[in-house]
Amino acid sequence: MTTSTNGAFDRKPFIAGNWKMNMDHVQGITLLQKLAWTLSDAKHDYSRVEVAVFPPFTDLRGVQTLVQGDDLDVAYGGQDLSQFDSGAYTGDISGQFLNKLGCKYVLVGHSERRTIHNESDDVLNAKTKAAFKHGVTPVLCVGEGLEVRQAGTHVNHTLEQLRAGVSGLTADQAAELVVAYEPVWAIGTGEVAGPEDAQEMCAAIRAELEQLFGADTAAKTRLLYGGSVKANNAAAILKERDVDGLLVGGASLDPAEFANIVRFESHLVTD
Numbered sequence: 696m697t698t699s700t701n702g703a704f705d706r707k708p709f710i711a712g713n714w715k716m717n718m719d720h721v722q723g724i725t726l727l728q729k730l731a732w733t734l735s736d737a738k739h740d741y742s743r744v745e746v747a748v749f750p751p752f753t754d755l756r757g758v759q760t761l762v763q764g765d766d767l768d769v770a771y772g773g774q775d776l777s778q779f780d781s782g783a784y785t786g787d788i789s790g791q792f793l794n795k796l797g798c799k800y801v802l803v804g805h806s807e808r809r810t811i812h813n814e815s816d817d818v819l820n821a822k823t824k825a826a827f828k829h830g831v832t833p834v835l836c837v838g839e840g841l842e843v844r845q846a847g848t849h850v851n852h853t854l855e856q857l858r859a860g861v862s863g864l865t866a867d868q869a870a871e872l873v874v875a876y877e878p879v880w881a882i883g884t885g886e887v888a889g890p891e892d893a894q895e896m897c898a899a900i901r902a903e904l905e906q907l908f909g910a911d912t913a914a915k916t917r918l919l920y921g922g923s924v925k926a927n928n929a930a931a932i933l934k935e936r937d938v939d940g941l942l943v944g945g946a947s948l949d950p951a952e953f954a955n956i957v958r959f960e961s962h963l964v965t966d
């Protein structure tokens with residue numbers, strides 16, 4: 696992530712916490728309150744670094760109430776959405792419902808959805824389009840498993856997921872889209888991809904977006920890295936030119952740790 700001479704980033708850094716299936720709605724409120732207090736104590740400048748959380752669906756109404764009531768500058772979103780608008784889809788959640796709850800973002804194609812729920816590239820493309828249709832910005836997750844990484848075909852594999860996910864989007868949608876590169880072998884394993892691995896893939900993703908949508912668009916799309924991010928490795932990853940933010944799992948459940956990741960710039964100075 697490069698900065699211009701006035702200290703502004705090319706794209707606004709985006710630090711997102713994916714709570715996964717953790718935190719019931721009472722615990723979720725406490726976590727968000729603690730995060731907001733910690734960031735407020737540290738005088739975090741939200742205009743400089745955007746912060747978002749992705750709680751379970753059952754927490755979203757409580758999160759909305761807290762964000763509105765305390766006027767918090769924290770965005771929130773769903774961890775998944777249906778490709779359909781409404782109807783006989785038991786257990787699914789429409790993008791329209793997420794919009795109504797004030798969700799700004801929604802995760803699409805997290806590796807845990809791709810593997811545990813067998814979500815195909817076609818379904819994920821439909822979900823990406825459904826998110827835009829309902830005014831919610833998709834965060835499209837892509838990334839390879841260990842075997843693919845060991846075979847050395849990780850760039851091709853990930854770009855195939857990307858191409859399928861963004862198929863049929865307009866350039867404006869591609870510019871608004873957020874893409875999260877999450878190598879499956881680095882998720883929840885403590886095995887973090889090196890900054891150069893994150894940069895290699897994010898540069899490849901940006902080059903592919905440039906091919907598909909043009910350079911002006913690709914220069915706007917925010918690209919995140921996710922996989923075993925902690926406060927002590929966040930700053931080094933974010934120093935990379937094409938990495939615009941982080942999608943944090945386990946460490947986002949600890950408000951002090953997550954706040955330190957959000958405040959990565961203070962570590963850039965001391966690293």
Ligand SMILES: O=C(CO)COP(=O)(O)O
Pocket residue numbers: 713805877881882883884885921922923924942943944945946
């Ligand atoms: O999957 C992730 C975020 O979506 C990463 O999870 P961890 O940070 O726990 O490795």
